[in-house]
Amino acid sequence: VSSQPHCFHCIHGFALAITSLSAADVAKQYEHIRELGKGTYGKVDLVAHRTQGTKIALKFVTKNKTKLKSFLREYSLTGSLSCSPFIIKVLDVLFETEDSYVFGQEYAPAGDLFDIIPPQVGLPEEMVKRCMQQLGLALDFMHSKSLVHRDVKPENVLLFDRECRRIKLADFGMTRRVGCRVKRVSGTIPYTAPEVCRASRTEGFLVATSLDVWAFGVLVFCMLTGNFPWEAALPADAFYEEFRRWQKAGCPAGTYPSQWRRFTDDALRMFQRLLASEPEKRCGVKDVFCFVKYELVSELRRRASCRAKRGERSSSGVCTGSCSSSSSSSTPRPSHRHPEPSTPPGTSCLRPAPLKRSVLSDPLSPREESGQHQSPGRDKNKSQMVMATAIEICV
Incomplete structure (x- = not known):
């Protein structure tokens, strides 16, 4: 041709x-x-x-x-x-x-990672560990080249088999070099680091590998639980604020935040390093490899952790009892159905946020930029x- x-x-x-x-x-x-x-x-x-x-x-x-x-x-x-x-x-x-x-x-051929995560249940631990290793190597490779993905989430992890023996990171439209100053795009998603959530729309923020580390930590939580840990890393989100207060107190044993009780002490140490509130205190993604040899989810604690049952909440409004999955469903996925978004933070009925597909940028404007774009010299009538x-x- x-x-x-x-x-x-x-x-x-x-x-x-x-x-x-x-x-x-x-x-x-x-x-x-x-x-x-x-x-x-x-x-x-x-x-x-x-x-x-x-x-x-x-x-x-x-x-x-x-x-x-x-x-x-x-x-x-x-x-x-x-x-x-x-x-x-x-x-x-x-x-x-x-x-x-x-x-x-x-x-x-096997779709993306979001498609296979059972809502409010999570993936088998061995599958999660395979994902952690492969994604960790992908991000570490990018970071070694001073590149930051900036949109790490299950929708951008592509599968070549349903057992996650071969997966690949995709979608580099948000990728920027370390040290670049970028504008904050509209809205926040659960994978967005707190320093980005707080950033001014006008001043923006500096790109750093710690942004990917945070998103990677949230992604591991999602794979293990089938829930988001919070809707946004902001003080207004009760689940995030509960986690932040626990971190600030030195992560005392025996007083775990409601959604984190199912994890072993080794897993909690890993999350503390990945999800440190201060970016400079976060570890590198390859540091998680030493945690893969440990058990991450305790079955005994899992039974006592927060799931999705209404009405079983502590005085702080956060569910603390053993809960069953009872959420409404939305669009069918190949292997299961994902629930609708949970009750917004700050309301009287607070539940863990079920997984949903997340879009970072404003759907009415280009990524990080505004206005329509027409390439120079293009004939609009050309078919x-x-x-x-x-x-x-x-x-």
Whole structure:
């Protein structure tokens, strides 16, 4: 299929060549199989190359949500990190449609980590430990290159099997270098570190590896329990404030916060280091490897820990009794159903926050930037799509 160069952009000293194809020619090259995922950024489709038969994932990033420079930065960063066996690989496929920028990456046939976490139950401990090791190596590799992922969550962990024997970190659209000052995006999610939650929208904050360490700690909690530890790391969130007070008191034994009683003392020591309120006191992600040999969840404590039963609360309003799962359900997932969001913090009925898919940026604006973006010199009436030449990226 013939193609013509559209434009060249330099990222990290290397030119990325973007070329044009019509929509019909793209359809001739790729057979659409199904949609793999959808978000405010756009969507990911599973396609098969019609001549080679190989399946790949095409990520479509909506143009009015992300600037071309940001899209190319994500592509080049992912390419530079693809030498790690624990980071998703990008392919020599790069194109744009009238509405989207698109690149190809390897297909992870087992979906993402969110899909397999049983709500309010969690994954078997051995599976969690496999995830901890592989994700820890992925993040440690990034941090060794002074890069911070900034969006660590189960939706961005792709699976090549349902037992988590091979998983990979994905989605580097938020990735920035250590020391960069960035604006705080709209809203917070449970994985957001407290210093980011407190940051001014105008002044922003400095990017540090400790942001990933915090998110990694929250992710491990989610994998082990099927709940969020809190909705936001802010004083207004009763679960977070309870955990913060316990930390401030020196983490005394026998007075565990309600959601943390199920963990062993070794696991609690690990969480204390990952989820230290002060960023400078957090450990590195590879420090968790020494905890993998220990038991993390105590079955005796699990039975006494907080689950989701209404009405069994202490005088502070936090559930403390043995609880059963009794939440309403929302959209079905391949293996189970995830409940709707829990009662907001500060209300009379306080329950652990069930897992839900989390979006960090404002859906009405591009990632960290505002306004619509139209590439210069683009003919809006052109009914052409854009396909990529093979390129080599080395950062």
